[in-house]
Amino acid sequence: DIQMTQSPSSLSASVGDRVTITCRASQSISTYLNWYQQTPGKAPKLLIYAASTLQSGVPSRFSGSGSGTDFTLTISSLQPEDFATFYCQQSYTTPDTFGQGTRVEIK
Amino acid sequence: QVTLRESGPALVKATQTLTLTCTFSGFSLSTSGMCVSWIRQPPGKALEWLARIRWDDDKFYSTSLKTRLTIFRDTSPDQVVLKMTNLDPMDTATYYCARTPHYCTSTSCLDLWGQGTLVIVSS
Numbered sequence: 151d152i153q154m155t156q157s158p159s160s161l162s163a164s165v166g167d168r169v170t171i172t173c174r175a176s177q178s179i180s181t182y183l184n185w186y187q188q189t190p191g192k193a194p195k196l197l198i199y200a201a202s203t204l205q206s207g208v209p210s211r212f213s214g215s216g217s218g219t220d221f222t223l224t225i226s227s228l229q230p231e232d233f234a235t236f237y238c239q240q241s242y243t244t245p246d247t248f249g250q251g252t253r254v255e256i257k
Numbered sequence: 258q259v260t261l262r263e264s265g266p267a268l269v270k271a272t273q274t275l276t277l278t279c280t281f282s283g284f285s286l287s288t289s290g291m292c293v294s295w296i297r298q299p300p301g302k303a304l305e306w307l308a309r310i311r312w313d314d315d316k317f318y319s320t321s322l323k324t325r326l327t328i329f330r331d332t333s334p335d336q337v338v339l340k341m342t343n344l345d346p347m348d349t350a351t352y353y354c355a356r357t358p359h360y361c362t363s364t365s366c367l368d369l370w371g372q373g374t375l376v377i378v379s380s
């Protein structure tokens with residue numbers, strides 16, 4: 151199975167900060183990479199698919215980049231509703247695998 | 258409006274078989290490119306992908322759980338069922354079903370999720 155490693159595992163940031171989360175695959179996955187946001191007690195929400203395509207309805211402050219093994223999710227200006235846990239998911243080969251998550255907390 | 262809803266027992270005993278049902282509306286699993294997946298999340302832990310069924314009835318499973326999982330579809334009403342055998346307390350988790358729409362079949366993105374159902378496995 152392909153292993154997905156996110157970094158950092160958690161971070162503290164302030165409203166208005168630029169935040170970058172990294173996801174690394176154990177082998178090349180082209181751009182078969184999706185990003186999700188999960189708030190406590192809720193189901194995950196799709197943010198980005200195919201590494202860089204913004205899901206409909208998702209604010210433009212979210213962006214994704216990368217290909218091969220290294221990917222990033224960037225929030226250009228953190229908003230109060232963005233404090234959550236973020237997950238990457240690869241689907242280059244089945245089984246799909248998720249990263250361990252990155253928790254974004256309020257500083 | 259597209260919705261998915263999971264249902265099943267909240268408490269099961271170890272060694273038993275768990276049957277979870279995902280009832281969906283607003284789309285057809287027969288449409289080319291559509292998929293439904295099951296994902297679980299133990300309390301306080303990360304997401305774990307379990308299984309997927311495609312529009313053409315092709316099925317895929319988690320490597321570590323494939324001997325214990327069966328996914329299939331029922332059309333009356335529109336449902337996807339997941340069976341997991343030989344339960345263990347480590348299977349305690351919130352179980353979600355989610356849809357892959359035709360526009361991102363290639364990346365198997367999960368654009369809509371059910372609210373999840375918590376299953377506790379007692380020893």
